[in-house]
Amino acid sequence: MSAHALPYRPHNHQACVTQALADARSICQQQNVRLTPTRERVLELIWQSHKPLGAYDVLAKLTSEGHNAAPPTVYRALDFLQQQGLVHRIASLNAFTGCTHAGEHHTGMFLICRACGNVLELTDASVSTAIQNAANAEAFRAETVTLEVAGLCPGCQAEKAV
């Protein structure tokens, strides 16, 4: 098999950003919602790496750029982006990360490296199925799934081994 998943190895990250922004524009146009400059800028900031960013990190970057921003500015933009499926909130970190499956219907599963902080978003049918089955067995109607796995990514396991 080839190398590790993108977040875990060097890559032309600018391409990730460009792609994400292009997807976002296209999705918002399809949905007939407005990707305003603030929203687009927040999305771009979130995409600056594969490490989730806190709302106040985003805020700091905005204000350092001269944008006249307050917390609600950022939270509104993030709420919008979440609704459009362009970013995800990582509950265990109180932070936000760009969605790498924008436009697809999916329940994300997040692999969060506790060493480097990078996050890989996956969709795995057998995981989703198992969760649904477990919920069904209790007659529980599942609506939203939060699945976040913390551990060590391949690269950081290697470092530790040295």
Added chain:
Amino acid sequence: MSAHALPYRPHNHQACVTQALADARSICQQQNVRLTPTRERVLELIWQSHKPLGAYDVLAKLTSEGHNAAPPTVYRALDFLQQQGLVHRIASLNAFTGCTHAGEHHTGMFLICRACGNVLELTDASVSTAIQNAANAEAFRAETVTLEVAGLCPGCQAEKAV
């Protein structure tokens, strides 16, 4: 099959509490750690229902009892109880719930009813296996899993149908 799981139907909840406290005493003794009065009282408060309680809810109850408590009082007790596997933190709610599998090694899965607020903790081998497999497929070493499913419990589905 019999009725729904405990949290979702009327039951003698005092028995839950009593059992939880007895388990806690036994576990702490085995682990040779101290279940001090404050820690025990916090555990008991957490167990007052199957609805997760926020740290500040616990704090309010403590102070209303005349206990001279501040936020660290509660967070320390909760940290201790988590370390001993006696309570779980529900990341998506910023709240805490009593562990119904105390003493067992497990990765919990939580079914959280958005209507009544009750939480059911499950262990499901096929879910755990599927998650491990998905992580392994990315060469990711999984350590801790946060799995929280929001939706409607059986009782609240029925109410809605009326």
Added chain:
DNA sequence: CGTGCAAATGTTATAATATTGCACTTTTTG
């Protein structure tokens, strides 16, 4: 084209959740 409504943003304040640091007390241990 303008006017009026809805969506988005600006602004101030505050709520809710969580941690730090230090002093002091209690428990354990040698």
Added chain:
DNA sequence: CAAAAAGTGCAATATTATAACATTTGCACG
């Protein structure tokens, strides 16, 4: 008993998130 370790009290503060209301912008419709 003395020293070390664990636990607690307490004040301050950090971090995350929302409420409330004024203002501006985009856009459909007359």
